[in-house]
């Protein structure tokens with residue numbers, strides 16, 4: 001990845017990929033392992049970032065934080081006023097177009113199989129009915145509270161569950177609205193708890209209890225939950241040497257890092273009492289509570305030997321901001337193929353507007369992806385990486401029965417197959433391949449160590465769909 005690309009992708013507190021993929025702790029709970037394998041077969045999920053701040057069309061939460069970064073500038077100069085107005089967004093949040101069934105239908109037809117929704121982001125606003133705060137969508141001061149669908153997280157989970165999605169709760173460990181995290185007695189210089197935890201351990205304990213209680217609510221009253229996706233990796237246990245090391249490498253903005261031990265063993269154990277087999281993703285915190293890794297806005301450049309997921313927004317932002325450019329359908333399909341060929345899952349974020357719908361572009365992208373999946377999804381679901389995972393513009397996947405798929409990623413304007421395709425040093429179960437979506441068969445021929453396929457002109461011009469074409473070399477069972 002070039003340094004320019006890297007800069008662009010490291011939006012909103014993202015942790016660099018080298019750090020994220022450093023350490024994986026294998027799972028030993030058989031129920032978690034089972035669910036993790038099921039989850040790995042799903043490949044494609046939907047993430048949504050949504051909160052009252054979408055009314056302003058700004059980056060989620062981060063403008064509340066005094067770290068002075070270009071990507072989270074405040075629109076007004078006076079912080080105190082800003083914070084007051086930001087908090088007040090609760091009083092005008094009324095997403096009357098909210099229709100989770102429409103979203104679930106669109107996501108399902110795009111081939112998505114799981115959903116992760118922001119129940120609470122760093123700003124602390126609860127998109128669920130927590131009894132531990134009034135900073136929530138169901139509070140009497142929020143106009144949406146009287147809507148029958150006011151418990152937004154519950155409605156989303158129920159609708160997607162009906163369509164057999166796995167259900168994931170995004171939950172921010174930091175809570176910039178809680179007086180136990182950002183104590184009003186002090187200023188809020190950065191993302192961390194703004195008081196000395198060693199000096200006020202009782203206050204921190206209250207925050208730990210508050211967090212545990214809110215997660216308990218989500219694990220108890222919201223039906224079957226499959227994934228607890230915990231964000232805010234700076235809220236974690238740190239030993240003194242680790243703090244020292246962090247201080248040296250972190251940007252000058254977050255020097256107030258301290259041991260913000262949120263008691264993950266307790267969170268995981270209690271949650272799994274209610275939700276056996278729950279996948280816990282304590283993002284970017286190396287340790288046993290990060291059951292899969294989550295490179296953010298980045299795709300690793302090789303296969304990784306453990307479960308992982310790239311999360312990425314359809315636009316450059318996680319949250320709704322007006323007039324942002326959507327990634328093209330081609331780009332999104334190519335990302336999905338590339339990620340799956342490397343053994344990962346793709347969690348694609350769509351940000352609803354303040355009225356409670358997606359922008360038309362999001363539906364258009366989902367429809368395009370769905371049409372492609374209609375023909376090609378067998379090369380995606382339940383596949384495993386095969387070496388090489390890629391040769392030039394061709395990505396490879398395989399099924400347990402040894403069926404091998406070669407997916408050719410066509411560039412913009414490339415509307416027919418190339419005359420000849422090099423498949424590299426692939427191990428093929430057979431040399432005859434079917435082109436998915438057609439009745440056409442072609443042959444792979446060995447040229448030295450490599451397999452190659454030649455396409456006659458008549459075939460090259462006759463391939464349905466666009467974006468990417470798949471050759472299927474059927475395995476033993478066929």
Ligand code: GLC
Nearest residue numbers: 012013014060231296311318
């Ligand atoms: C980053 C951002 C956060 C966002 C998350 C999604 O951690 O800081 O705002 O929710 O990415 O992956």
